[in-house]
Amino acid sequence: xxxxxxxxxxLAETVSLGQLLTVRNVHSHQEVPCEVVGVGPGQADSxxxxxxxxxxxxxFWRIAFxxxxxxxxxxxAKHITIAPTPFPxxxxxx
Numbered sequence: 314x315x316x317x318x319x320x321x322x323x324l325a326e327t328v329s330l331g332q333l334l335t336v337r338n339v340h341s342h343q344e345v346p347c348e349v350v351g352v353g354p355g356q357a358d359s360x361x362x363x364x365x366x367x368x369x370x371x372x373f374w375r376i377a378f379x380x381x382x383x384x385x386x387x388x389x390a391k392h393i394t395i396a397p398t399p400f401p402x403x404x405x406x407x
Contacts, residue, residue, distance in 0.1 A: 317371035319347060319364045323355050328362055336364065338373060345370045 314321040320336075328334065332349045351363030366373070 315374045315376065317369050317373075319350070319366050320374075321351075321361065321363050323359050324362050325359045328352060328360065334364065336373075338375065341375060343373060345373050
């Protein structure tokens with residue numbers, strides 16, 4: 314899970330609460346400093362950690378986030394309705 318303020322991720326390295334890290338986006342090669350704000354159990358040799366960027370970095374993940382005042386009820390919200398595709402008659406079992 315990611316957002317403009319950090320992420321929740323699984324890490325194989327051992328880290329401590331409050332530890333400072335640098336996170337690199339492997340696609341853009343951009344790096345941002347962050348702090349470990351949560352450490353939880355992971356699986357086998359890993360931990361689930363929460364990191365918080367030292368400064369918000371809304372473009373770090375290269376994901377478009379909706380504005381903070383966005384709501385599904387806002388006029389800009391698009392409702393997508395996908396109509397079911399009829400099953401071909403020749404594929405129906407008799």
